[in-house]
Amino acid sequence: MRPSASWIALILSVLAIPAYAEEPPPPAQPQQEPPATRQWLELQRSGQAASQQRQTLSGEAMSKIHERYIKSFTHPIPASYEHAQGSNK
Incomplete structure (x- = not known):
């Protein structure tokens, strides 16, 4: 018995769901240095x-x-x- 085209389409769409279900992580925000750190670096x-x-x-x-x-x-x-793994001396 040969599967119909609709069954094949259904199976392929079900298999594709996990790929679309995962959202990409939000873009990383650059970390802001505290003002004192920024001042020391500038100095x-x-x-x-x-x-x-x-x-x-x-x-x-x-x-x-x-x-x-x-x-x-x-x-x-x-x-x-x-x-080499360091030791706690």
Whole structure:
């Protein structure tokens, strides 16, 4: 027995209902920063409150930074990074 065209149309329309039943989520609203945060970000961007004195590190700190930088070249760069689960120390 062969199904009629009306039955096929009914089945296809029933199968299509879930696709139309789901409404798309509303568009995400950009989050507004609190006024104080906006003020701090503007102050940082503008440099208005920047120190007039050059900020430098001591010779010992610079030496340690340089040693660490040079030592970083002794390790090969991995092809990919796998994040290990951290512990609660």
